[in-house]
Amino acid sequence: MKGRPDSSPFVRLFGRFLREQGLPVTHQREAVAEVVFGSGEHLSVDEIERVLRSDGQHIGKATIYRALDLLVRSKLVAELDFGEGFKRYEHRLSADPIHEHLICLNCNAVTEFQSDEVHRIEAMVSARHGFRPTRHKLEIYGLCQECTVAGVEVTPEGLTCPIETV
Amino acid sequence: MKGRPDSSPFVRLFGRFLREQGLPVTHQREAVAEVVFGSGEHLSVDEIERVLRSDGQHIGKATIYRALDLLVRSKLVAELDFGEGFKRYEHRLSADPIHEHLICLNCNAVTEFQSDEVHRIEAMVSARHGFRPTRHKLEIYGLCQECTVAGVEVTPEGLTCPIETV
DNA sequence: GTCCATGCAAACCTTTTGCACTATA
DNA sequence: TATAGTGCAAAAGGTTTGCATGGAC
Numbered sequence: 469m470k471g472r473p474d475s476s477p478f479v480r481l482f483g484r485f486l487r488e489q490g491l492p493v494t495h496q497r498e499a500v501a502e503v504v505f506g507s508g509e510h511l512s513v514d515e516i517e518r519v520l521r522s523d524g525q526h527i528g529k530a531t532i533y534r535a536l537d538l539l540v541r542s543k544l545v546a547e548l549d550f551g552e553g554f555k556r557y558e559h560r561l562s563a564d565p566i567h568e569h570l571i572c573l574n575c576n577a578v579t580e581f582q583s584d585e586v587h588r589i590e591a592m593v594s595a596r597h598g599f600r601p602t603r604h605k606l607e608i609y610g611l612c613q614e615c616t617v618a619g620v621e622v623t624p625e626g627l628t629c630p631i632e633t634v
Numbered sequence: 635m636k637g638r639p640d641s642s643p644f645v646r647l648f649g650r651f652l653r654e655q656g657l658p659v660t661h662q663r664e665a666v667a668e669v670v671f672g673s674g675e676h677l678s679v680d681e682i683e684r685v686l687r688s689d690g691q692h693i694g695k696a697t698i699y700r701a702l703d704l705l706v707r708s709k710l711v712a713e714l715d716f717g718e719g720f721k722r723y724e725h726r727l728s729a730d731p732i733h734e735h736l737i738c739l740n741c742n743a744v745t746e747f748q749s750d751e752v753h754r755i756e757a758m759v760s761a762r763h764g765f766r767p768t769r770h771k772l773e774i775y776g777l778c779q780e781c782t783v784a785g786v787e788v789t790p791e792g793l794t795c796p797i798e799t800v
Numbered sequence: 801g802t803c804c805a806t807g808c809a810a811a812c813c814t815t816t817t818g819c820a821c822t823a824t825a
Numbered sequence: 826t827a828t829a830g831t832g833c834a835a836a837a838g839g840t841t842t843g844c845a846t847g848g849a850c
Contacts, residue, residue, distance in 0.1 A: 492804060492849045513839080528807045533840065549717055553815085554839055570765050581759050585751055590774050593747050598779030599736050602788055607771045608756050613764030622768055658824045658829060679814080694832045699815065719840085720814055805848070816837070823830070 478505035478544060478561055485542040496527050500535035501544075510548055510556040510578055550578070550607070568605075572612035574620045579612065644671035644710060644727055651708040662693050666701035667710075676714050676722040676744055716744070716773070734771075738778035740786045745778065 482501045483493045503519045504511060511519075513532055520527050536557055539545035548556040550571055568586060570579040586606050594601045611620060648667045649659045669685045670677060677685075679698055686693050702723055705711035714722040716737055734752060736745040752772050760767040777786060 494805060494849070496806070526807095529839095530808080530841075531806055534805080549715060551715055568759075570759065570763055570767075572765075573768065579763055579765070581763065583755050583759065585755050586772070589749050589751050589772070593734075593736065593749065594774060594776065597736055597745055597747065598782065599738075599745070599774070599776055600782050600788075601736075601774050601776035602739065603776070604772065604774040606752070606755070606773075608760060608765070608767050609769050609771070610760065610765055610767035616764065616766050622766075660824070660830060662831070692832095695814095696816075696833080697831055700830080801850105803849090806846080808844095808846105810841105810843080812841070813839090814837105815839105816835105818835080819833095821831080821833105824828085825826100 474506075476502075478559060481561075482539060482542055482544055485544070486538065491538070496531050497535045497538065499523075499525050499527060500532055501539060504536075504539060504545055504557055505559045505561075507559075510550075510558045512554055512556050514554075516557070550576075552576070568607065570608050570610070570612070572615055573609055573622065574611055574615040577612050577614070640672075642668075644725060647727070648705060648708060648710055651710070652704070657704070662697050663701045663704065665689075665691050665693060666698055667705060670702075670705060670711055670723055671725045671727075673725075676716075676724045678718075678720055678722050680720075682723070716742075718742075734773065736774050736776070736778070738781055739775055739788065740777055740781040743778050743780070 479498055479501045482505075483498070486493045486497065499520060500516060503516050507519070509515075513529065513536070516532055516536075517527070517529060520532075536545065536547075539557070540547050544560060545557050546560050548558060548569075550556065550569070567580045567582045570581060572578075583606070586604060590601050590604045593599070611622060645664055645667045648671075649664070652659045652663065665686060666682060669682050673685070675681075679695060679702070682698055682702075683693070683695060686698075702711065702713075705723070706713050710726060711723050712726050714724060714735075716722065716735070732753075733746045733748045736747060738744075749772070752770060756767050756770045759765070777788060
């Protein structure tokens, strides 16, 4: 396990979920769970496959996708989409169960943050619309501190003043 | 034009953008722009193609994608991703320039709302992290009023009590 | 022994690209 | 007339599926 954080409690929880569902607890499912729970990152399927390979485990991509589907259904793992054209996965049982993301448009770095206000907005807006919320997603896109001090500039390409000729 | 709202001012703006960029203003680009600006919906590429076809216009998908890319670059149109596996597009020059989305997990209905608080959160969180925000995205997923009164239930499938055996 | 999972490859879906031809400016 | 756009089809990239084999319970 190469010095990654201990993921065994979470893997055990996943095993319990599988048993609750009457599904076999297989080597491959545990291996995928270990990688996801053992990383603080938002992993792509490719990255998960790479970590498994570096541990000497050859698990087919289809199996990884199927294991991730179960992990998401167990609610132990969340599926993320930062608009990169593929999905990422993160475990949801860290100290910060619900958090939002700051995403750098230049280097793709992702910073997490929490905001109680978002929950208030979710509740208020939902009440106003008769909506029953189950989850929300708040993402802020822009330039991270590193890229800003490195002098990276966002190049606005839109109309100089769209509204003026309406 | 089939009784859709008048989209010509926006199409003219798009034409101005194209000229500013030294790009030709073609029939196809104007036709795609007309469809997007003429609809209050969040349209997929398939839906745009269908509307064009019903107007008797046969425009290749590749051209639609290329026109949408220009519309997004002009900042007159926003690209949306509700996790359906494909993108949607909406015009950004309506009365509500920046808004968030309530998305029904059962019928996929999308309701828009505005929240000044989100802008405050964006500013505060960004300041705290030295982040330079350019845009944000807040989506609340759940059950819309119609589906709730229709008796639809969200079926929680996760672990009965994940945390208890950690 | 039954049932489900795995692995591989093929299929799938959306989006992008290459290229011969056509239209804009 | 030069330059860029269009349309078609093929390719690309991520994800899903079919099927024969192998493993969990």
